[in-house]
Amino acid sequence: MRKPRVATVSLAGCFGCHMAFLDMDERLVTLMERVEFDRSPLTDIKTFRSRCEIGIIEGGACNEENVHTLIEFRKNCDVLIALGQCAIMGGLPAMRNAIMHSDDPLRECMEEAYLTGPYLRNLTRHVPNDPALPLILDKVYPCSDIVDIDIQIPGCAPSGDIIFDTLTALLDGTFTGFDRQHLRFD
Amino acid sequence: MSDSAPALATSTPQSVRTICAKFGNTPHRLLDILLAVRQEQGWISPQSMELVATATGLTRIVVEGVASFYSFLPLTPKGRVTIRLCDDIVDRFAGLEAVRAAFEAELGITVGGTTPDGAVSLELTPCIGMCDQAPAAMVGDLVAVRLTPDRAREIARALQAGRSPAEVLVADHDCLSPLERVKAQVQDNIRLAGQVLLGEVPLDAGITSAQGMEPTAIIDAVEASGLRGCGGAGFTTGRKWRFAAGAADPHRVVICNADEGEPGTFKDRALLTNRADLVVEGMAICARAIGGREGILYLRGEYVYLRDHLLSVLEAARSRGVLGVGFDIRLQLGAGAYICGEEGALISSCEGLPGEPKTRPPFPVTRGYLGHPTVVNNVETFAHVARILDRGADWFRAMGTEKSHGTKLFSISGDCAWPGVYELPWGLSLRELLALVGGEDAAAVQVGGPSGTMVGRDSFDRRLAYEDLATGGAVIVFSPRRNVLEIVDYYMSFFVHESCGYCTPCRVGNVFLKKAVEKFRKGQADEGDIQYLRDLSATIIETSRCGLGMTSPNPVLTSLDNLPLVWAAVTKPRKDGIKATFDIQSAIDGGRRLAQRRSMIFDRDFSE
Numbered sequence: 110m111r112k113p114r115v116a117t118v119s120l121a122g123c124f125g126c127h128m129a130f131l132d133m134d135e136r137l138v139t140l141m142e143r144v145e146f147d148r149s150p151l152t153d154i155k156t157f158r159s160r161c162e163i164g165i166i167e168g169g170a171c172n173e174e175n176v177h178t179l180i181e182f183r184k185n186c187d188v189l190i191a192l193g194q195c196a197i198m199g200g201l202p203a204m205r206n207a208i209m210h211s212d213d214p215l216r217e218c219m220e221e222a223y224l225t226g227p228y229l230r231n232l233t234r235h236v237p238n239d240p241a242l243p244l245i246l247d248k249v250y251p252c253s254d255i256v257d258i259d260i261q262i263p264g265c266a267p268s269g270d271i272i273f274d275t276l277t278a279l280l281d282g283t284f285t286g287f288d289r290q291h292l293r294f295d
Numbered sequence: 296m297s298d299s300a301p302a303l304a305t306s307t308p309q310s311v312r313t314i315c316a317k318f319g320n321t322p323h324r325l326l327d328i329l330l331a332v333r334q335e336q337g338w339i340s341p342q343s344m345e346l347v348a349t350a351t352g353l354t355r356i357v358v359e360g361v362a363s364f365y366s367f368l369p370l371t372p373k374g375r376v377t378i379r380l381c382d383d384i385v386d387r388f389a390g391l392e393a394v395r396a397a398f399e400a401e402l403g404i405t406v407g408g409t410t411p412d413g414a415v416s417l418e419l420t421p422c423i424g425m426c427d428q429a430p431a432a433m434v435g436d437l438v439a440v441r442l443t444p445d446r447a448r449e450i451a452r453a454l455q456a457g458r459s460p461a462e463v464l465v466a467d468h469d470c471l472s473p474l475e476r477v478k479a480q481v482q483d484n485i486r487l488a489g490q491v492l493l494g495e496v497p498l499d500a501g502i503t504s505a506q507g508m509e510p511t512a513i514i515d516a517v518e519a520s521g522l523r524g525c526g527g528a529g530f531t532t533g534r535k536w537r538f539a540a541g542a543a544d545p546h547r548v549v550i551c552n553a554d555e556g557e558p559g560t561f562k563d564r565a566l567l568t569n570r571a572d573l574v575v576e577g578m579a580i581c582a583r584a585i586g587g588r589e590g591i592l593y594l595r596g597e598y599v600y601l602r603d604h605l606l607s608v609l610e611a612a613r614s615r616g617v618l619g620v621g622f623d624i625r626l627q628l629g630a631g632a633y634i635c636g637e638e639g640a641l642i643s644s645c646e647g648l649p650g651e652p653k654t655r656p657p658f659p660v661t662r663g664y665l666g667h668p669t670v671v672n673n674v675e676t677f678a679h680v681a682r683i684l685d686r687g688a689d690w691f692r693a694m695g696t697e698k699s700h701g702t703k704l705f706s707i708s709g710d711c712a713w714p715g716v717y718e719l720p721w722g723l724s725l726r727e728l729l730a731l732v733g734g735e736d737a738a739a740v741q742v743g744g745p746s747g748t749m750v751g752r753d754s755f756d757r758r759l760a761y762e763d764l765a766t767g768g769a770v771i772v773f774s775p776r777r778n779v780l781e782i783v784d785y786y787m788s789f790f791v792h793e794s795c796g797y798c799t800p801c802r803v804g805n806v807f808l809k810k811a812v813e814k815f816r817k818g819q820a821d822e823g824d825i826q827y828l829r830d831l832s833a834t835i836i837e838t839s840r841c842g843l844g845m846t847s848p849n850p851v852l853t854s855l856d857n858l859p860l861v862w863a864a865v866t867k868p869r870k871d872g873i874k875a876t877f878d879i880q881s882a883i884d885g886g887r888r889l890a891q892r893r894s895m896i897f898d899r900d901f902s903e
Contacts (some may be wrong), residue, residue, distance in 0.1 A: 173883050177896045183872045215885045236889075244886035244894050250877070257823075257872040 113162040113280060116186060117149040120175040121202045121249055122168025125266040126193040127151070130165075132269030140273065143280055157185045163279060164189045166258075169199040170250045174243035183256040188279065191258045192272070194265040196251070203249040215247065260284070263292065310335060311343050315350035322351045323665060325361050325647030329368050330628055338369045364649035364795075366420065366631030367596045374409045374416035376454050379433040383422040383558050384785045385708050385771060389429040390443075395419075397444035401451035414455045421633065421789055422558035423597040426708035426771070427484045427715045435460035436599045438480045473603035477568055480600055485565055487731070489702040489718030491682050491691070492566065492675070496573060501681035502617055505580045508684075513584035514540060517680055520688035521700035526552055526636070526673035527743060527767030528842070532680065535670055538660035540585040542668035549578050549587040549622075550664065550671045552641055554595040556633040557744035558789060559769035562704035563674040565716040567594075567601050570678055571608040575617060575624065577677025580684055581670055582622040590624035591664070593641050596631045633793035637841050638671040640795065651797045652841035675704055675768070695721035699760040703768055707732045709741075710774035719759075726755040728770065738775040739858060742766050745786035746846035749779070751858040779861045783850045784812045790847035801844030804835035808848060815865050819875035822866060828855065 119127055127150060131137065147161050148154045164186030170176050183189055194200040208214040223229070223236045252258050262275055271291040278284035314331045318324035328351070332343050339362045348355040362368045369377075380386075380395055395406065398417055402410050409416040425431035428440035437460045439450060453463040461468040465479045488494045505513050518533025539547055551574060555563040566574060578590050592609075594602065605626055613619040632650045634640045639653035642664050653659075663669025672680075679701060683691045691701045699721035705728070708714045712733025719728070725742070729735050742748045742759070743766035750757060750764070757763050759770075773782065787809035796802045811828055814820045832848030839845050855862055869875065879897050887893060 173879070173886070173894055173896050176877075176879055176882070180873055189872075213885075215889055219889065238890050238892075240892060240895075242890075243896070244883045244890055244892075246882045247885045248882075250882070253874075255874055255877045257874070 112143065112145040114147045114159065115144045115149070115163045115165065115276075116147040116157065116161045116182065117151065117165040117192075118167065118178055118182065119150060120166060120168035120178060120196070120252075121171035122193065122195045122200070124150075124167070126167035126196075129193070129264070129266035129269055130272055133273040134269065136269075136273050140276060144276075157181065161186045162188065163276070165192050166190065166196045166252050167192050168195045169202060169252060170246060170255055171202050172243040172245050176246070176250075176255060179252060179255050188259045189252075189256065190275070191252045191261045193267055194263065196258075197253070197261045197263060199249045199251045200265065203251075206248040215245065219245075262287075308342075308346055311346040312350055315347060320350050320352070321647075322353050323645070323647040325351060325353070325358065326365070326630060326644060327627070327647075329358075329362055329365075330630060333368055337375065338372045340372075361647065361649050364632065364651075365596075365629075368630055372409070372413075374414050376414065376435045376460055377416040377418060377433075378450075378454075379418045379420040379423070380406070381421075381423045381425060381429065381431045381433075382419040383426060383429065384782055385422075385426040385559065386429040386431065387785070388709070388777065391430045393444045394430050394432075394442045394447045397447035398451055401448045402455065410455065412455070414457070415451065420597070420631065421792065422556070422560075424555055424561040424564050424595075425481065426559050426561060427706070428482055429708070433597060433600075434464060436602075437461065437464045438600050439464055440481055473607050474568070477601055477604050481564070481568075483565055483568060484715030485569070485718075486707075486713050486715040487717040487719065489720070491694070491702045491718065492570060492573070492678050492704060493716070493718045496570065496682070497685065498572060499576060499615065499617060501573075501684035502576045502579050502583075505583050505684045510540065510584045510586065513580060513684065516688045517584070517683060520679075520683045520691040521695075521698075522676065522679050522683060522691065523699070523761065524673055525675035525679065525703065525767065527557065527746070527765070529761050529765055532672060532676055535660055535672070536581065536585050538658070539668045539670045542661050544667055545586065546589070546667045547582075547585050547587045548664040548667050548669040549581045549585070549590045549624075550638075550641065550645065550669055551578050551590070551592045551624075551674055551677055552636065552638065552671050553598065553674045554593055554629050554636040554641055555598070555674070556595055556636045556793075557746065557767060557769055558786075559706060559708055559741065559744045559771040560767060561706045561708075562716050562768045564598065564601075565704065566674050566678055567598070567605060571605055572612070573678040573681045574674050575608060575612045577672075577680040578624060579612070579617050579622060580680050581672070581677065585668075585670060587622055587670070589664075589667075590618075590622060591627050591645050592624050593627045593629060593635070593645060595635070596629040599628060602626065602628065632795075633789075634795045634841075634843055637843060639841060641671060642669060649795070651795045652843075654840070673767075696758070696760045696762060698762050703759070703766075705759075705766075705768050705770055707734075707770050707772065709772035710734060710737065710777070711772045721760045722758055724756050724758050725750060725764070728759065729755065729772065732770075732772070734772040734774075736774055737772045738777070739773045739779055739782075739854075741769070741771040741773070741782070741850075744769040744771070745789055745850050746842075747849060747853075749783075749850060749853040749857055754857055779854055779858055780812065780816050780865065783854050784809065784816060786850040787812055787847075790843065794843060794847070798838075798840040798844065800835045800838040801840070801847065804831060804839075804844070805847050807831055808835065808851060812851065814876055815862065817876075818865055818867065820866050821869045821875075825855070825862065825866060828852075 146152045148157050164182040191197045205218045211217045219236045344358045348358045430442045431440045514536045522532045523529040627645050635644045635650040637652050640650040644650040659669040694701050702720050705717045740750045742764050790805045794801045
């Protein structure tokens with residue numbers, strides 16, 4: 110029988126949620142017995158091989174390539190999971206959305222990041238603008254602003270437990286929500 | 296009060312100190328002080344705030360907190376006369392846009408601006424209580440109704456030529472009595488006088504009979520009449536009085552809520568113009584019943600044109616002995632805040648605070664104005680009380696329905712032949728009412744203003760009574776030509792504007808709700824958004840602190856329930872799971888400009 114397929118990706122995130130994925134430790138083996146990984150940084154596969162049952166998104170969308178990838182995931186996955194706070198709300202990268210009382214917030218953001226910030230060492234004195242770089246969006250969007258998200262797993266980063274439990278319950282067809290103790294973050 | 300345009304005086308410390316002294320340098324008269332400063336100087340300058348703070352012993356930030364709360368207390372210099380165009384949905388449908396354009400063209404400014412010569416400022420304001428004679432505007436402290444572009448140009452020219460609003464709007468202003476001036480500005484539009492309030496009413500009959508009764512007997516009579524508060528909430532008046540009468544503190548306060556801010560409501564305008572005696576009488580009766588020592592008539596800032604008339608009515612009541620012996624009434628003017636119609640916010644406003652609601656309990660009947668037991672009743676409620684004491688509880692109770700006794704004033708506006716004020720017994724069906732007002736072709740009716748219920752044609756047999764459609768009296772008729780979602784959208788923008796900002800569900804939730812409505816209007820909504828509207832509405836209703844947030848989702852919820860097809864018509868199912876509201880082109884536009892190149896992904900004709 111064909112195993113259910115899982116795809117993952119990190120958009121505007123820190124890869125912390127993918128690290129958290131590895132935090133399920135030896136249960137990864139249990140999971141691997143039940144699923145096949147498709148496109149994912151874990152497999153280094155860059156494009157979808159086939160339709161996937163589950164897609165997992167880390168991070169929000171800060172540039173056009175993120176949007177493109179997110180839409181690809183929506184088109185190719187049955188269940189789409191936003192994993193962690195950046196995917197759900199925009200998270201830390203969305204701090205730049207707070208630059209709003211400016212005539213040109215995007216320029217102000219880039220200049221502070223690459224030219225004028227007090228903790229910089231940028232010898233080129235340029236804002237990077239290689240043609241291969243995707244265009245930056247006007248602000249950081251949570252995934253649910255762009256596509257329908259089926260499940261949001263909260264946390265920064267979510268624990269290995271909540272990720273494993275959620276995936277297992279989904280595969281068993283028994284997912285109804287999160288255990289309250291998994292939603293405590295102190 | 297002078298109706299003439301106040302000259303833009305420079306802030307002299309002495310003049311501000313004089314104003315503060317006139318109000319005893321009392322912090323809880325802060326609103327009056329600031330209104331007087333505005334009257335004299337046209338705005339509330341930083342120096343004025345410092346001076347007021349010093350005189351009243353408050354901190355500067357407290358003074359600024361109050362000044363910045365109220366729309367009619369500008370913190371930047373304004374023209375000698377401010378024209379406030381009434382931006383209600385009824386006015387919009389009645390041709391506000393053309394009037395606004397005429398004012399803007401003639402004055403050479405846009406809304407929000409002031410003419411370079413400092414003569415006129417032009418602003419928009421929510422409903423000023425003239426929906427039956429829209430489009431309307433406040434011109435300084437006066438009111439202009441049934442505006443046309445021609446009339447707008449005429450007014451603008453005259454004001455710019457230095458004439459005062461009184462000269463422009465009221466012929467022979469100086470020769471008229473205060474009541475005549477009121478009537479020269481605004482039509483009564485009383486279309487149907489019932490037997491309780493608007494018919495023939497003897498002077499002081501109610502208070503005379505009350506003076507021969509024990510206080511408890513008065514409360515018994517009011518309770519036996521079945522009278523319920525006419526402001527909209529419908530709390531049993533007698534019970535409210537009994538609570539206050541039983542409070543420990545002997546200093547009790549009677550407040551009349553004349554902050555008639557619900558868009559589409561103007562019945563109190565008719566009462567305050569034609570039956571102000573009755574209202575004062577009702578307050579005096581209440582004072583006798585509960586042992587009230589202090590009375591406040593809280594008049595909404597938009598009704599400032601009634602002030603002189605009401606002051607003369609109060610003076611006349613004093614000379615007849617109705618007031619002045621152990622109980623007197625002061626007139627407190629509001630300053631353009633809808634929320635002050637909520638009794639807690641109204642009390643805050645009378646105390647010189649920002650008009651923010653108070654946490655309940657304690658209820659005002661136990662701890663209200665300055666901590667004293669306080670009865671707050673609507674204008675119409677007090678007027679009814681005076682009549683009940685005159686004619687007896689049984690007479691009143693016999694009218695209306697089983698749970699709604701007596702008559703009710705209805706403010707009818709919108710798409711009907713005869714808008715105005717109607718006094719009708721409770722229990723009429725909407726269909727009967729529409730036939731009466733010439734609005735038979737209505738497609739939707741907003742009962743009770745934005746915070747009330749929107750009803751569609753299939754529910755016109757519903758009855759106006761507490762048993763079915765409870766209302767403070769506003770009935771706005773919308774013909775089939777009107778876009779229901781535009782109306783809902785407008786009402787949400789009204790609540791966004793009028794939320795006092797104290798609690799998050801109301802301050803933020805209403806913004807989200809309005810955005811969700813806009814999504815429907817743009818055709819970007821799907822079935823999930825209907826659920827979102829309902830969920831968000833439920834959250835706002837459940838978690839808001841006062842009645843504003845508890846009713847603000849009503850335009851959305853009641854139209855969803857009663858006019859579901861309107862919403863369904865603009866709801867599109869989506870298959871691909873991609874949000875219609877997300878627009879990649881506008882999202883990358885700034886990035887394209889900054890990088891000075893096109894998108895490799897989303898610009899289809901991209902080539903190196």
